[in-house]
Each structure stands twice: as C-alpha cells, then as structure tokens.
C-alpha cells in the first residue's frame with residue numbers, strides 16, 4: 205500500500221519517461237544481438253550519452269548471461285546507474301548563507317531562485333533576494349513579481365546597473381537585518397562570452413569582500429531538455445567560478461530526462477535541486493533513487 209501511495213505522489217513521476225516501458229517491451233521478445241543494439245539506442249535517446257549507454261549495455265549483456273530473467277533487467281540497470289551519482293557533502297552553517305545562481309539564458313535561474321527562496325521562507329528563515337540580473341529591466345520586474353508572490357524582500361538597482369553593486373548592497377542589508385539566506389540572481393551567460401564570465405568572477409570577489417567565505421553556494425542551473433550541451437556548459441562555468449551544486453530544471457517537460465547521469469559521471473558536482481514545473485512548489489531536493497525510479501518508470 206505504501207509503495208502504491210509513493211508511486212502516485214512521487215513528484216518524479218512528472219518526468220513522463222517511457223524508458224522503462226520500452227526496455228521491458230524490448231526484452232519481452234526474443235533476445236538477440238539486435239536487442240542490445242536497440243537498448244543502446246534507447247539509452248542514448250534518453251540522454252544518458254553515448255559512453256554511458258555503451259557501458260550499461262555491456263554490463264547488462266554480462267548480467268543476462270548469468271541471469272537471463274527479464275524481470276531483473278530494470279533493477280539491474282537502476283543499480284548500475286546509481287554508481288554514477290555523487291552525494292552532496294553537508295554544508296556548514298553560515299549566517300547569512302549566500303547563494304548565487306548562474307547559468308545560460310532561459311535555463312530557469314530566476315524561477316529556481318524564487319522556488320528556493322520560497323522553500324527557505326516556508327521553513328521559517330529570513331530570506332532576502334537580490335536582482336543581480338541588471339541587463340534586462342524585465343529581469344528585475346520578474347524577480348519583483350516573485351518577491352511579492354512568495355512574500356520575501358528584494359534588493360535591486362537601476363536597470364543596467366552593476367550586478368556586483370547589487371550583490372554588495374544585498375550583503376550589506378543582510379548583515380544589518382539579520383538575514384538567514386541571501387539568494388543572488390545573475391544574467392543569463394553564454395559560455396563564449398568571456399566578459400560575462402569575468403563579471404561573474406567579479407561578483408564573487410565583491411561577495412568575498414563583504415563576507416569572506418561567501419558565496420557559500422554557487423548553483424549552476426541546467427535545463428534538462430538541452431541534452432549533452434549541458435555538460436559543456438557546466439564545464440565552462442566551472443572554469444570561471446567553482447560550482448558547488450546543480451539545479452536541474454524542466455525535468456517535467458523532458459520525455460528524455462537521463463541527462464542527470466552523464467552530468468554526475470562527468471562533472472562529479474552534486475545535483476541538489478530539481479525543477480518540475482513553473483510554480484513555486486514545483487521544486488524538490490534531488491533524490492537519486494526516486495529520480496531513477498522516475499526515469500525507469502517506477503515499475504522495476
């Protein structure tokens with residue numbers, strides 16, 4: 205009964221992945237060499253990347269030689285996929301705790317920031333959000349709308365102001381007002397725009413002048429629907445500013461969703477949060493096993 209309830213309410217069921225179903229259908233027919241080729245294709249299409257797809261198929265082939273029972277396939281794959289994941293290390297307490305959001309245009313930075321601000325606000329924390337995307341007037345308005353909607357205070361500058369100045373003001377205000385968590389938004393940055401990347405380094409330096417060990421977290425927001433590009437993006441950001449965690453957004457909109465696996469294998473940066481929709485509560489801590497259940501269809 206508990207399992208049944210868990211299935212209905214698992215937010216990861218929003219992933220709408222059909223991978224598990226397709227694998228079951230594939231191996232319910234006579235298994236031959238083409239079954240494995242087809243499996244590799246299915247894994248590849250689910251965005252696990254070519255290297256991992258091949259590796260998983262090899263492992264399954266060996267497994268099936270010893271244990272040809274098709275009902276063991278999904279549990280076996282789940283177990284093998286688990287190996288790629290890294291666990292986040294617990295964060296020491298900071299007061300205020302400073303979090304910067306980075307990522308390319310449209311990845312979901314502002315929305316994720318608002319969702320995480322709402323999460324802390326609900327938990328009784330004093331939260332301040334900073335409109336560090338000063339490139340577009342609309343970006344400040346977007347965050348202002350969120351601040352009213354979720355009931356948290358905002359620090360902003362004039363549009364086209366300096367993002368580092370906004371961060372400076374936000375941290376000054378946070379210290380003065382005894383704020384628990386400060387969340388700083390930034391502009392969408394394309395990885396080939398070195399000037400924007402340098403600005404990110406500057407923002408970091410300004411934070412450190414105000415609070416020496418800040419920012420305590422730099423979260424890279426990645427859109428799960430963009431596929432393998434996500435890994436290149438993450439590498440580029442990581443070169444300019446150490447990324448401490450990943451927020452994987454739009455998993456609800458992705459029929460693929462396997463991208464978390466190569467991200468973990470390649471980058472070894474923990475995925476901390478997942479966006480599963482556009483509302484403030486469509487945001488959950490990443491959970492490896494529930495994610496894999498969502499990917500493989502929760503029926504293994």
Ligand SMILES: Nc1nc2c(ncn2[C@@H]2O[C@H](COP(=O)(O)OP(=O)(O)OP(=O)(O)O)[C@@H](O)[C@H]2O)c(=O)[nH]1
Pocket residue numbers: 307308309310311312313314315316337343390391392393425453454455456457478479480481482486
């Ligand atoms: N379905 C879905 N949509 C999302 C999710 N997260 C963000 N979005 C939508 O994606 C779009 C872009 O989100 P933003 O938060 O504005 O992205 P951004 O990274 O701040 O964009 P820029 O400021 O332009 O760089 C918006 O329409 C959001 O509602 C999610 O988890 N699921």
Ligand SMILES: [Mg+2]
Pocket residue numbers: 313314315337343389390391392
């Ligand atoms: Mg934004």
